[in-house]
Amino acid sequence: MKFDVTTMIGLLAAICTTASFLPQVVKTWKSKKTKDISFLMYxxxxxxxxxxxxxGIIIRDIPLIMANSISLGLAFCVLFLKIKHG
Amino acid sequence: MKFDVTTMIGLLAAICTTASFLPQVVKTWKSKKTKDISFLMYxxxxxxxxxxxxxGIIIRDIPLIMANSISLGLAFCVLFLKIKHG
Known part of the structure; x- marks a missing residue:
């Protein structure tokens, strides 16, 4: 893996899309309100x-595995809270 | 691009993560309610x-360009509705 500008853009992109779900988890965890969130989306x-x-596992790509494991965990949190609070 | 099982899984993954935002856009468009949605997430x-x-544009990857153009459009819709309805 070359650490040029292009790779840095890709890494920053992966960090942003992965981390983006965290504010929703925190907000929903605190408010316990999920009415406006689409169950179908999550x-x-x-x-x-x-x-x-x-x-990612099949093609043995570590960044894909890492980013999607974290995103999946966070998406499951929102889904769980949506099911719990309706 | 080889169209084997691995590629099909990747394509299906891209279709799911891209299409997932559509139900949220439809729900929010209809209800005009965005209180439970995190602005920071979007x-x-x-x-x-x-x-x-x-x-995707730099590495000239058509699937990356297509999937992320659509996702970005849908994410902007939710963001616009969130700003509009608060």
Whole structure:
């Protein structure tokens, strides 16, 4: 892996899209309010992230595995809170 | 691009994570309620998707460009509705 500008942009992109779910988890955890959140979004998203994780494992790509494991965990948190609070 | 099982899993993963934002856009468009949605999540997500798009353009990867253009458009819709309805 070359650490040039392009790679840095890709890494920053992965960090942003992965970390983006954290504020939603924190907000929902505190407020316990999930009415405006789409269950279907997080169900499809979790399925997609799981497939990305499987894809990463097959092609043995560490950044894919790491980013999607974390995203999947955070998406499951929102999904769990959505199911719990409705 | 080889169209084997691995590629199919990757494509399905990309379709799921891209399409997942659509139910949230539809729900929010109809209800006009965004109180439970994290502004910070969609701000960081849009930044990340924009960086993925730039990355895709630099490495000339059509699937990355397509998936992230659509996701970015949908994320901007949620962000716009969040700013509009608070």
């Amino acid at each position: 169900a499809i998203l979790a399925m997609g992230l799981l497939l990305w994780l499987v894809y | 701000a960081i997500l849009a930044m990340g998707l924009l960086l993925w798009l730039v990355y």
